[in-house]
Amino acid sequence: MSKFAIESFSDCLRIEMRQWGVKVSIIQPGWYARATGIFGGHNDADLVSLTEGVWRNMSAECKRDYGREYFDAQVKELMNNRLKTSSDASPVLDAMVDALTAKHPKHRYLVGGFLNTVVLSYVNRFLPSWVTDYGFACAMSILYPTPAALIQKADDNK
Numbered sequence: 001m002s003k004f005a006i007e008s009f010s011d012c013l014r015i016e017m018r019q020w021g022v023k024v025s026i027i028q029p030g031w032y033a034r035a036t037g038i039f040g041g042h043n044d045a046d047l048v049s050l051t052e053g054v055w056r057n058m059s060a061e062c063k064r065d066y067g068r069e070y071f072d073a074q075v076k077e078l079m080n081n082r083l084k085t086s087s088d089a090s091p092v093l094d095a096m097v098d099a100l101t102a103k104h105p106k107h108r109y110l111v112g113g114f115l116n117t118v119v120l121s122y123v124n125r126f127l128p129s130w131v132t133d134y135g136f137a138c139a140m141s142i143l144y145p146t147p148a149a150l151i152q153k154a155d156d157n158k
Contacts, residue, residue: 014107025099027092030112033082035089044079051075067148077143086112
């Protein structure tokens with residue numbers, strides 16, 4: 001289930017459970033990846049080892065379609081972003097405690113992270129899809145090389 005699906009389900013649950021006096025809150029943490037250990041450790045060597053395992057286990061078709069250059073660019077971005085994440089999960093835990101103990105808990109707790117975590121979560125709701133899609137496409141073209149299969153497709157169409 002996607003994060004958006006969980007958020008939508010929680011909104012419905014909050015509305016339906018209100019009549020029973022049950023309060024439902026959503027905790028939306030920002031960038032706390034280092035606090036979770038999700039990157040397989042806290043240093044570059046661990047992350048490189050983890051991502052090399054992903055590449056080795058990837059299907060030949062997937063390797064061909066994306067290519068090593070694209071994969072390496074994703075890994076580089078992941079490593080850069082990892083350094084921006086917080087290793088202190090206490091703000092998330094504080095939000096959980098508040099949601100459980102407050103007489104009137106918030107519907108949503110947007111916890112820490114970077115401004116873009118909060119801004120993007122709302123921009124996507126209010127701007128037309130074509131605007132946000134264009135913005136993400138521009139950002140992707142700046143941050144990442146084109147996947148190998150798309151380069152090949154463009155060459156075939158010449």
